[in-house]
Amino acid sequence: LQGDRTAEEFFTGMLHKKLTATLLKMAGIRLATPMKEIPEEKIHAYYNLCRNLKLHITESNPYENAQVSAGGVDVREIKPTMESKICPGVYFAGEILDVDGRCGGYNLQWAWSSGYLAGYHAALA
Ligand SMILES: Cc1cc2nc3c(=O)[nH]c(=O)nc-3n(C[C@H](O)[C@H](O)[C@H](O)COP(=O)(O)OP(=O)(O)OC[C@H]3O[C@@H](n4cnc5c(N)ncnc54)[C@H](O)[C@@H]3O)c2cc1C
Incomplete structure (x- = not known):
């Protein structure tokens, strides 16, 4: 059942796993919380972050890490x-x-x- 899946399991795939985890935390959703226990407004907060979050890139990895x-x-x-x-x-x-x-x-x-x-x-x- 989708409702039994954790927030992390449910949302990972739409975005990269690390990004999903960060956005879920920002939306106030614990990664291990089953989907059926998450209030709708928190899910909306998560979607809003997905759509509207703006990041300011300050630097890249150093040349030594270039691939x-x-x-x-x-x-x-x-x-x-x-x-x-x-x-x-x-x-x-x-x-x-x-x-x-x-x-x-x-x-x-x-x-x-x-x-x-x-x-x-x-x-x-
Ligand atoms: C840390 C790292 C991780 C990477 N991970 C991935 C990955 O996961 N997937 C992926 O697809 N690609 C990856 N890459 C990129 C990939 O390894 C390179 O695109 C690929 O190896 C290039 O092959 P090449 O034969 O053109 O050059 P190279 O593999 O750089 O070979 C050039 C060779 O020429 C030699 N050489 C240089 N100058 C001279 C000279 N004057 N005389 C004689 N020999 C010389 C060098 O010593 C070297 O052995 C990674 C690269 C790095 C650095």
Whole structure:
């Protein structure tokens, strides 16, 4: 039954778990409270926070924590074989190209896939 689920269980998924926990606390809802015990006005307070909360970002994590770099060789300057159109015989792969993705394996996959292509075609040349 949905009403037996805790507030944390019920709401996690719509937003990131850590953000859900913070907003629930701000709305005065304990994470372990079953949904059926939460007064409607508190649920409205939670939804209002979800819709209207404005955050002022003061800083990001330091460079030492960076996981991917943006910028690099323009992909319009390489062939599907990963060979440079500008400098024939040079093959690129991975982060040296101007390709970056969100965290979640996309950058590693790009490095492996483009590395395979570049190596394969360089060996054929
Ligand atoms: C802490 C951290 C966590 C990450 N987590 C994830 C993740 O969870 N998922 C994801 O998808 N991506 C993640 N990434 C990004 C991902 O690891 C990179 O996008 C990917 O490894 C890039 O591969 P690459 O081969 O292009 O470059 P690199 O892996 O950086 O390889 C370049 C290599 O070239 C060598 N090199 C540099 N200069 C020279 C030189 N002059 N001569 C010879 N060799 C040289 C370097 O030593 C290095 O071994 C993470 C990155 C970091 C730093």
